[in-house]
Amino acid sequence: MQRFSDALLDWFYENRRLLPFRQEPTPYHIWISEIMLQQTRMTAAVPYYERFVAELPDPAALAACDPDRLRKLWQGLGYYSRAANLQKAARVICEQYGGELPADYDALRALPGIGDYTAGAIASIGFGMAVPAVDGNVLRVFARLYDDDSDVTRPETKRLFTERVCEQLPADNPGDFNQALMELGALVCLPNGAPLCKRCPLAAVCLGRASGRAASLPVKPAKKPRPELPLTVVVVRGPQGVLLQKRPDKGLLARLWQPLLLEGRLSADQVRAVLDGMGLPVRGLSLLGPAKHVFTHKVWQMEGWLAETDASPALPGNCVWAMPEELAADYSVPSAFAAYLPAMEGKAGAAR
Numbered sequence: 001m002q003r004f005s006d007a008l009l010d011w012f013y014e015n016r017r018l019l020p021f022r023q024e025p026t027p028y029h030i031w032i033s034e035i036m037l038q039q040t041r042m043t044a045a046v047p048y049y050e051r052f053v054a055e056l057p058d059p060a061a062l063a064a065c066d067p068d069r070l071r072k073l074w075q076g077l078g079y080y081s082r083a084a085n086l087q088k089a090a091r092v093i094c095e096q097y098g099g100e101l102p103a104d105y106d107a108l109r110a111l112p113g114i115g116d117y118t119a120g121a122i123a124s125i126g127f128g129m130a131v132p133a134v135d136g137n138v139l140r141v142f143a144r145l146y147d148d149d150s151d152v153t154r155p156e157t158k159r160l161f162t163e164r165v166c167e168q169l170p171a172d173n174p175g176d177f178n179q180a181l182m183e184l185g186a187l188v189c190l191p192n193g194a195p196l197c198k199r200c201p202l203a204a205v206c207l208g209r210a211s212g213r214a215a216s217l218p219v220k221p222a223k224k225p226r227p228e229l230p231l232t233v234v235v236v237r238g239p240q241g242v243l244l245q246k247r248p249d250k251g252l253l254a255r256l257w258q259p260l261l262l263e264g265r266l267s268a269d270q271v272r273a274v275l276d277g278m279g280l281p282v283r284g285l286s287l288l289g290p291a292k293h294v295f296t297h298k299v300w301q302m303e304g305w306l307a308e309t310d311a312s313p314a315l316p317g318n319c320v321w322a323m324p325e326e327l328a329a330d331y332s333v334p335s336a337f338a339a340y341l342p343a344m345e346g347k348a349g350a351a352r
Contacts, residue, residue, distance in 0.1 A: 004202055005170045005177055011201035012180035015187065017042075020050055025175070027101040027126030028058055034118045035086055039079050042186070048077055060099045062090035071256060071332035078335055080256060085113025103127045125175035132165040133178040134158065137185025143218035144189060144208035152218040226299045233304040234260040234271055235288065235343040236280060239312055240321035242344045243280075244331055252295065257331040259340055271305050279313030291339035304340050 016022070019042070021033035032053060036045040052073055056062045062070075065087065074083040089111040093101055101122060102108060108119040120133030132138075139152045142161045150157040170177055184202070189195045194215045197203050208214035236243035236259070244257045262274060272282050288304030315321070322331055324345050333341065 003168055003170075004205055005168055005173075007201045008180045008184065009170075009173065009176055012176060012183055016179070016183055017187075020046065022179075025125055027103075027122050029053060030122050030126045031101060031114075031118070032086070034121045035082050035113065036077060038082060038118075040077055045077070048074075058099065059090040059093040059101070062087060063094045067255070068330070068332065072330065075332040076335050080253065080334070082113060084254075088112040089114065101126070103129070105129060105131050121178060124178045128175060130169060130171045130174045132162050132169055132174075133182070134162050134165055135182065136191075137189075138165060138178075138181045140191060140218050141181055141185050141189045141202075144195065144214045145202060145206050147207035147211050147213060147217070149213075149217060149219045151221060153220055226294065226297060228299045228301050230263075230265045231300055231302045232262040232264065232266040232271065233258075233288070233291075233302050233337065233340055234262065234275070234307055235304065235340055236260055236275065236307045236309060237343075237346065238280070238309045238321065241323040242321070242327060242346070243315075244320050244322050244327070244333075246318045246320075253334050253336065256334050258333060258337055259344060265303055268305070271307065275307060275309070278315075280307070280309045280311050282307045282309055284308040288340055288343055291337075293336035295336075300336060302339075304343070306343050 019033075021029045033045070033049055036049055036052075040048075055073060056065055065073075067084075067087070070083050070087055071080060074080055077083075092111055093099060097107075103123075105119055105123045108114055108122055109116065114122075117133050117135045120131045123129040123131045124133055139158065139161055142148070142164055143150075143152060146164065148157075148161075150160070152158065152161070165181070168177070184200070185191075187196075188200050195209075197206070197209050197214065200206065200209075203209055206214065208217050243260060245260055247253050247256050247258060249255055260274075262271075266274070268285055271285065275282050285305060285307050288306050291302045291304060293300045293302070312321070327333070327345060333344070337344075
């Protein structure tokens with residue numbers, strides 16, 4: 001296959017989306033945007049990105065940010081380990097590189113939370129280095145271009161596809177080329193269905209289109225079913241606001257705040273008994289309804305209750321009361337509890 005970079009770049013310059021991190025493609029901006037875009041749709045990530053870089057405009061500000069404030073800025077994006085790794089990396093950048101991301105692929109790759117793809121994106125877009133940036137979009141594009149049904153989750157397949165990207169990579173414009181491949185995968189060579197081949201600048205050389213197999217590529221193994229965990233969520237409202245419980249320092253959703261979370265599917269009597277044991281006698285209890293949250297390796301199947309109490313007992317060390325304005329400003333609640341956030345904010349009806 002002959003080089004196709006000119007056709008791809010011409011298409012990109014005419015069709016690329018005007019995104020804030022493309023307006024100011026500094027290495028820092030590229031880094032933050034790429035970490036946010038892991039596991040997050042572009043349309044969802046952009047407003048978070050804009051708020052984040054407005055408050056934390058450089059590695060020094062990110063390194064110095066209070067961890068609770070950082071988690072609050074990240075609230076709603078999920079996968080909070082990404083934010084923790086950003087701060088770890090920012091501290092390394094300040095300690096070892098004078099507060100600027102290093103213009104070196106291997107040094108970037110060694111930073112916490114930065115893998116091959118992210119290092120390639122920062123190096124090529126932010127520094128103009130001729131290195132590839134191969135993500136899921138690029139793997140899909142090249143599987144179709146080469147009509148290759150190799151399993152793209154296997155390391156050897158990714159190595160082969162990366163070599164193919166390098167064969168096409170223009171040394172004088174690697175950043176735009178990498179962005180163009182990502183954009184082609186996002187806008188034209190779509191996942192989970194038929195690609196829009198009539199709009200593709202590479203349609204004439206696409207072997208997958210010629211064979212009629214493009215829509216069935218790339219090949220991935222079937223996902224294993226996720227185990228389901230039944231849980232009971234209790235939103236407790238009292239004179240001092242809503243009861244918040246801080247999650248453990250390590251593990252899933254570490255150090256984030258949540259309503260009272262109990263294992264199993266509890267009845268009204270069981271919920272009352274738990275609250276009585278905490279010194280929180282209930283004067284009203286009503287169902288908030290079910291909710292589901294899908295994590296990478298498990299599914300939470302939740303049933304929600306709204307409990308009203310007039311008591312204000314001493315709380316365990318991992319619990320606090322928060323008024324609605326404090327909840328909004330200071331406490332990071334993961335999106336797993338989005339269905340119950342109105343009740344936590346006092347917007348749900350009184351419990352019965």
